[in-house]
Amino acid sequence: MRVVELFSGAGGMSLGLQQAGFEILRAYDAWPVAVENYNRNIGNHAVIADLKDLLSIVPEILSLTPDLICGGPPCQDYSSAGNRKEADNARLTMAFAMIVSIVKPQWFMMENVIGCAKSATWREARMLLKRAGYGFTESRINASHYGVPQSRRRLFVIGRIGERDDFLASSIAAAAQPSMTLRDLFGVVTPAAIYFPATSEARRSIWGPDEPAPTIRERSIRPIPASYQPHPDDSALILNGFVYSRPFRAGRGVRSIDEPFPTVTRTVWERPTSRYLSSPHPDDPVAAAETAVLKVHQISRIQGFPASWEWRASAKQDILQMIANAVPAPVATALGRVILDRESGKTTPEIAGGFLQWLVKRGRSKASARNVKASAGRARRILGGRTFDNLALEIATLESHQEFHEMRKPTQSDLRQALRILAEYQTSSGRLQKKPQQATAQPLIGLADAA
Numbered sequence: 001m002r003v004v005e006l007f008s009g010a011g012g013m014s015l016g017l018q019q020a021g022f023e024i025l026r027a028y029d030a031w032p033v034a035v036e037n038y039n040r041n042i043g044n045h046a047v048i049a050d051l052k053d054l055l056s057i058v059p060e061i062l063s064l065t066p067d068l069i070c071g072g073p074p075c076q077d078y079s080s081a082g083n084r085k086e087a088d089n090a091r092l093t094m095a096f097a098m099i100v101s102i103v104k105p106q107w108f109m110m111e112n113v114i115g116c117a118k119s120a121t122w123r124e125a126r127m128l129l130k131r132a133g134y135g136f137t138e139s140r141i142n143a144s145h146y147g148v149p150q151s152r153r154r155l156f157v158i159g160r161i162g163e164r165d166d167f168l169a170s171s172i173a174a175a176a177q178p179s180m181t182l183r184d185l186f187g188v189v190t191p192a193a194i195y196f197p198a199t200s201e202a203r204r205s206i207w208g209p210d211e212p213a214p215t216i217r218e219r220s221i222r223p224i225p226a227s228y229q230p231h232p233d234d235s236a237l238i239l240n241g242f243v244y245s246r247p248f249r250a251g252r253g254v255r256s257i258d259e260p261f262p263t264v265t266r267t268v269w270e271r272p273t274s275r276y277l278s279s280p281h282p283d284d285p286v287a288a289a290e291t292a293v294l295k296v297h298q299i300s301r302i303q304g305f306p307a308s309w310e311w312r313a314s315a316k317q318d319i320l321q322m323i324a325n326a327v328p329a330p331v332a333t334a335l336g337r338v339i340l341d342r343e344s345g346k347t348t349p350e351i352a353g354g355f356l357q358w359l360v361k362r363g364r365s366k367a368s369a370r371n372v373k374a375s376a377g378r379a380r381r382i383l384g385g386r387t388f389d390n391l392a393l394e395i396a397t398l399e400s401h402q403e404f405h406e407m408r409k410p411t412q413s414d415l416r417q418a419l420r421i422l423a424e425y426q427t428s429s430g431r432l433q434k435k436p437q438q439a440t441a442q443p444l445i446g447l448a449d450a451a
């Protein structure tokens with residue numbers, strides 16, 4: 001799938017999508033420093049552009065014919081660390097929605113702070129995208145379940161032309177992993193190159209630490225060479241066991257390396273103030289003054305950038321801003337894979353358990369309810385995981401499949417009927433399938449939502 005990214009920053013989202021297998025066609029950002037860092041590390045896709053200038057940008061993107069447009073429009077206006085006044089910055093969310101609505105790629109993915117979901121601007125942008133024909137899944141994601149040791153919570157809206165709302169929620173929930181900790185990242189010694197003896201001479205045996213390892217076989221496991229030295233900063237962190245992160249409001253400042261780090265912000269590296277030292281949070285496990293001091297390269301890795309990433313800027317503050325702005329690449333990779341799997345028909349939306357209860361409440365026996373659910377699932381698989389906002393189109397598409405043609409007439413009518421009943425249930429309950437519980441259940445412990 002071919003991608004255009006808007007508001008690309010230094011490229012966290014592009015990097016993650018590239019690692020999932022997407023081809024990045026072009027990326028746009030107004031900040032020259034971010035564009036330079038993007039092009040140095042990812043490839044020459046990024047260009048400097050003011051995305052408010054729709055008249056210049058839209059024709060160019062139309063000519064690229066992307067399959068997906070993604071982006072994280074600036075979030076200060078919605079952020080709990082900002083003043084929450086929706087002004088110029090929030091209008092850029094509208095610019096994103098307008099570009100998507102005119103170019104109309106099959107898919108879009110937008111990232112923002114959680115506060116955006118309830119904003120007046122998103123309501124307006126959502127309406128525009130709906131009118132352009134998109135169905136959405138709006139997920140609140142905790143990044144620590146998607147490959148980085150950081151309890152960063154963000155809103156991801158994924159849209160696809162013609163779908164019913166929530167069409168991807170069950171697959172996003174299924175992609176969640178157990179929460180990752182700082183020790184998971186820094187405690188595992190990661191040499192610059194890893195030797196995995198290949199099974200044939202035609203295959204390579206040396207793998208970098210920033211790519212997935214080949215299938216691990218018994219004979220691939222070799223002891224770490226005695227000569228290997230972990231990075232001294234990482235050893236210091238692991239030995240200490242605790243870090244300080246400038247707390248948000250009255251939150252906890254001291255964190256153990258056996259928990260995810262809080263949301264990375266531009267000021268996260270600041271040392272404890274004398275006020276905090278004299279009046280620490282009651283739940284701090286050790287004194288803030290005794291904690292390890294994170295280096296910029298470590299903050300960058302907590303945000304999912306690979307160790308090989310080269311940051312260049314005249315001010316440290318700019319580097320921290322680019323890091324804090326980014327979508328952690330592993331999160332984008334995980335969501336990118338969810339999109340690719342649905343696009344290729346490898347996954348189908350889960351039908352909520354509530355459907356069975358609803359059928360029984362309407363007078364069906366349990367056995368009959370189970371049959372309807374099974375037929376609906378079968379129809380979804382024939383449809384390659386697609387859902388259709390328009391029921392007539394859904395049934396017509398089902399009927400166009402060869403597999404459907406080859407079925408007996410009674411089975412065909414069961415499948416049609418099951419889709420009709422499912423659509424009725426979805427309309428009455430206002431949801432397609434289970435919400436991603438695991439991905440959203442993490443409480444915020446005094447964390448800033450600020451990008």
Ligand SMILES: C[S@@+](CC[C@H](N)C(=O)[O-])C[C@H]1O[C@@H](n2cnc3c(N)ncnc32)[C@H](O)[C@@H]1O
Pocket residue numbers: 007008009010011012013014028029030031034049050051052071072073074075092325326327328451
């Ligand atoms: C939240 S960051 C996006 C980070 C990016 N998604 C990543 O993963 O690294 C928002 C970006 O919007 C850019 N931006 C702000 N106003 C803009 C405008 N008018 N046109 C283009 N980009 C703009 C900022 O420079 C910033 O890099």
